[in-house]
Each structure stands twice: as structure tokens, then as C-alpha cells.
Amino acid sequence: MNTLLFCFANNRERPLPELRQEDDTIDRLLDPLSSQQHFQKIRDSYATTDSVASKILTYQDSLCLFHFSGHAGSSGLELEDGSARAAGIAQLLARCKQLRLVFLNGCSTIRQIQRLQEQGVKAAIIATSTPIEDTIAARLSIAFYRALANGETLEEALNRARLALQVSQTTQLHTIRGAVEIDLEEVSRNQWYFFCPDEKNAHWKLPAGEEKSIAKRRLRHQRYLQRALIVSSIVVVGGSYGYFRTHQSFDYVVYLRDQQGQSLSKTKLRLRLGNAPREEITDAYGRAVITGIAARFQETPVPVELIDSPNQSFQNGSTTDTLVLTGTEATLSVIPHRDLCCIRGTIFNSKGQPVANAAVWAEQFPAQQTDSLGRFVITLPPEHQQDASVRVTARKNRQQVSVYASPRQETSLSLPLSP
Numbered sequence: 001m002n003t004l005l006f007c008f009a010n011n012r013e014r015p016l017p018e019l020r021q022e023d024d025t026i027d028r029l030l031d032p033l034s035s036q037q038h039f040q041k042i043r044d045s046y047a048t049t050d051s052v053a054s055k056i057l058t059y060q061d062s063l064c065l066f067h068f069s070g071h072a073g074s075s076g077l078e079l080e081d082g083s084a085r086a087a088g089i090a091q092l093l094a095r096c097k098q099l100r101l102v103f104l105n106g107c108s109t110i111r112q113i114q115r116l117q118e119q120g121v122k123a124a125i126i127a128t129s130t131p132i133e134d135t136i137a138a139r140l141s142i143a144f145y146r147a148l149a150n151g152e153t154l155e156e157a158l159n160r161a162r163l164a165l166q167v168s169q170t171t172q173l174h175t176i177r178g179a180v181e182i183d184l185e186e187v188s189r190n191q192w193y194f195f196c197p198d199e200k201n202a203h204w205k206l207p208a209g210e211e212k213s214i215a216k217r218r219l220r221h222q223r224y225l226q227r228a229l230i231v232s233s234i235v236v237v238g239g240s241y242g243y244f245r246t247h248q249s250f251d252y253v254v255y256l257r258d259q260q261g262q263s264l265s266k267t268k269l270r271l272r273l274g275n276a277p278r279e280e281i282t283d284a285y286g287r288a289v290i291t292g293i294a295a296r297f298q299e300t301p302v303p304v305e306l307i308d309s310p311n312q313s314f315q316n317g318s319t320t321d322t323l324v325l326t327g328t329e330a331t332l333s334v335i336p337h338r339d340l341c342c343i344r345g346t347i348f349n350s351k352g353q354p355v356a357n358a359a360v361w362a363e364q365f366p367a368q369q370t371d372s373l374g375r376f377v378i379t380l381p382p383e384h385q386q387d388a389s390v391r392v393t394a395r396k397n398r399q400q401v402s403v404y405a406s407p408r409q410e411t412s413l414s415l416p417l418s419p
Contacts (some may be wrong), residue, residue: 001037001039001040001062002039002040002062002098002207003039003040003042003064003065004030004034004039004040004063004064004065005041005044005055005056005066005067006027006042006043006044006067006069007044007052007055007067007070007079008023008045008046008047008068009046009047009069009071009079010045010046010047010070013366013367015261015359016134017357017359018134018137018397019134019138020045020261021138022137022142023045026141026142026145027041028285028287029145029146029149030145030149031285032149033149033207033208036208039064039208040062042055048082049079049082049083052077052079052084052089053092056092056093056095056096057092063096064098064099064100064101065099065101065103066096066102066103067101067103067105068104068106069105069141071106071107072108072109072112073106074108074111074112075111076112086111086112086115087115089115090116090118090121091119093116093119093123094116094119094120099122099123100123100154101123101124101125101154101201102116102121102124103125104125104126104127104128105137105141106128106132107128108131110129110193112127113125113193113195122198122201123201124194124198125193125194126193126195127193127195130191133397134398139164139165140161140162140165140171140192141161143160143161143165144160145157147160151205152205153202153204153205154194154203155175155194155196155202155203158173158192158194162192173191173192173193173194174194175193175194175196176193176194176195248295249292249293249295250293251289251291251292251293252289252290252293252325252328252330253287253329254271254280254288255286255287255288255329255330256331256334257286257332257333257371258333258335263285263286263287264282264334265283265286266282267282267286267306267309267312267334268280268307268308269281269304269307270304270307271290271302271303272302272303272305273294273297273302278290278293279307293325298325299326300325301322301325302324303321304321304322304323304332305319305321309334312335313335313336314334314335315371315373315376316344317377330372331356331372332371333368333369333371333375335379342378342379342380343362343380343390343392343406344375344377344378344411345375345412346370346373347360347370347374347375347376347394348374348414348415349415350414352414354370354373355370355374355394355396355415356370357369358374358376358394358396358415359396360376360393360394361378361392361393362393362405389406390405390406391405392404399415401414401415
């Protein structure tokens with residue numbers, strides 16, 4: 001079975017929110033295919049020099065994709081316990097004869113292409129020639145794997161990811177078929193390079209990618225026939241377009257995470273959808289899928305409840321919260337009940353809008369991450385529960401702010417971020 005190896009150089013004590021989001025989202029995107037045994041994905045969220053070397057050697061006979069995200073440079077990869085030499089990584093990857101893609105999603109990694117070539121690596125390589133912003137790197141990576149999971153080729157998936165980012169951020173992508181020009185002048189930030197000397201690799205897809213493309217075309221055809229049948233029925237009975245619109249439905253996914261960002265499984269949720277409440281239990285990935293929601297609830301706030309969880313609550317300290325059904329999914333944080341002493345609050349941007357996925361920590365306590373509504377809760381150990389004030393720091397996109405907060409009181413912080 002083909003193997004996909006994902007290595008993220010995150011820090012256990014001070015995890016980067018963007019890196020953790022990239023890690024979690026890619027894992028969810030590839031779950032449907034890996035669960036059907038099309039391939040196995042190996043996830044190393046806190047990669048070290050030993051763990052990366054060990055995993056490459058263990059899966060060298062089946063490894064078809066190697067992905068790295070984190071701090072890097074021209075001479076190596078920065079892992080949790082130190083630097084991994086580019087030459088050493090290249091020697092390990094040269095043993096992987098099934099390798100089709102090496103994705104080095106860190107700053108200024110283009111010089112590592114030369115090291116890989118020297119060792120005879122024939123895979124396509126995605127690298128950078130400039131410093132890369134954390135948020136942009138995560139967005140491009142997520143968009144790339146979303147397209148790849150939908151059956152696109154390597155080259156087309158990367159182009160789609162670039163176009164998705166191009167709407168809000170200037171993103172350069174250059175394709176190299178021949179020799180690599182190492183001494184590239186930095187024209188602007190966020191420049192990626194797709195090095196692909198073998199045309200076959202440019203057209204490579206994830207295992208089962210072709211079957212997924214066929215299934216997508218079949219599904220589109222079925223939906224077309226269903227719409228045609230519904231519209232025909234409306235015409236026959238003298239109905240209206242309003243009837244058709246209000247009888248559509250959509251699915252929504254809610255992910256539950258604890259204060260450390262870990263998935264919460266076997267937790268019962270209830271969404272109050274008018275007179276038809278829906279209850280679901282989260283799976284092993286902390287995921288509750290609510291299907292067939294009436295279209296009138298889109299972009300609408302609905303109450304959500306934790307059921308049979310007396311020792312847990314949402315970030316607002318209650319077992320009931322409000323969820324706006326925007327997009328296709330949302331992540332909610334679950335904390336110990338309000339009875340435990342803690343610091344709670346909300347992070348806002350410069351426009352007064354809540355900031356999701358910001359890192360928040362107090363003094364030397366482990367960092368937490370704000371939920372979809374910008375809220376956080378930091379539980380204090382007993383020896384600090386009587387403190388008059390505690391220094392709280394919030395950080396996102398390299399913007400940071402600190403305030404002194406009192407335990408048991410609501411706190412708000414404003415980050416100088418544009419919406």
C-alpha cells in the first residue's frame with residue numbers, strides 16, 4: 001500500500017496555531033481515502049530528527065509522498081529537537097523508489113532541490129525561494145491537498161491552490177522542467193517553485209484519484225437528473241422557484257476539541273433546528289456530521305448543546321452555545337466546567353470582529369487556541385487560583401498583545417489585525 005508521510009515541526013509547549021491548523025485540516029481532507037485503504041497516511045505532528053529518519057526508513061519501500069511544514073532554510077529543516085541536514089534528508093529520500101512528490105513547505109528551501117538531485121531523487125519537488133508567511137503557507141498547502149484529494153494531478157492541484165490564494169494575496173508559482181537556477185533574486189515574498197523533470201510525475205494523482213474523478217462526474221450527472229426532475233415536477237403542479245429553493249438541504253460538520261486541541265470523541269451534541277432538534281455523537285476524530293439540514297438555516301445562528309456531559313462546557317462556561325452555520329464546518333472548544341477557576345475571554349481584531357485560531361497563554365501555562373468565535377479559556381492550577389491578576393498574551397500572524405487579567409472575570413484582547 002502506498003504511504004504518505006506528513007512531518008510538522010511544531011512545538012509541544014508553544015504550538016503554532018497555523019501549523020496545527022494545517023496539520024489537522026490535511027489529516028481530515030485525506031481521511032475519506034485513507035479509511036478506504038487507498039493509501040496509508042503517517043502523521044508526525046511534532047517531528048524530530050530521529051522520528052523523521054525512522055519513519056522514512058520504515059516506509060521507504062512504499063513512500064510516495066513526503067511533506068514537511070515548519071521553519072526551514074537552504075541547508076536543512078528545523079525540527080523540534082534541532083536541525084536536520086538537507087543532505088541527510090536527501091540521502092534518506094533517495095532510498096524511496098516509489099517517491100512521487102517532496103513538498104518542502106518552509107522558507108527558502110529551493111537550494112535543497114540540488115541536494116535531492118545529487119542523490120538521484122526523481123520525484124517532483126515543491127519548494128520556495130523566499131521567506132513564506134505562516135498563514136499563506138498553511139492556506140496553500142490545505143488548498144493543494146484539497147484539490148489532490150478531489151482527484152486532480154500534482155500540477156493542476158498546485159495551480160488551483162495558487163489561484164485560490166491569488167484572490168487575497170500575491171502568490172508566485174514557477175514551474176521548472178530543466179536545470180534549477182539556485183541564485184534566484186528575491187522579487188517578492190511567497191514564491192513557490194514546482195520542479196518536475198519527469199512529466200509523468202506532473203500528471204500523478206493520489207491512489208484512487210482516477211476513480212474519484214469518475215465518481216465526481218457520475219455524481220454531477222445524477223444531481224443534474226434530480227434537478228431536472230424536480231423542476232419538471234414544479235412546472236407540472238404550477239409550483240414556484242421558491243418551493244424548489246426551500247426544499248434543498250445541506251450538511252454541516254462540527255469538530256469538538258479540548259484545550260490542547262485534541263479531538264473529543266463519543267461526545268453527544270444537539271443542534272436545535274427549529275422544531276426538529278438533531279443529536280449526533282462525535283467519532284474518533286471529534287467530528288459530528290449533521291446531514292439534511294434545511295436550506296433556510298444557512299448563515300443562521302442556532303443553539304448547540306452538550307448532552308450528558310456534566311463536567312464539560314463550551315468556552316462561554318455553559319453547556320449551551322450559539323453556532324452560526326456558515327460554510328460547511330466549525331470547530332468548538334470544550335473545557336472543564338466553570339466551577340474550575342480559570343481565565344476566560346475573547347480575542348478581537350481591529351474591526352471588533354472575533355479572531356479564531358489565535359494562540360493565547362498566561363504566564364508559563366501552556367498555550368490555548370481560540371475557537372471559531374474567538375473565545376478562549378485558560379484553567380489555572382490551584383496555586384494560582386487566588387492571584388489578583390495574571391499576564392495573558394495573544395498572538396496570530398506575528399501580531400502579539402498582552403494584558404493583565406483577573407481570574408473568574410471575562411477578558412477581551414484586541415489584536416491589530418485586518419479582517
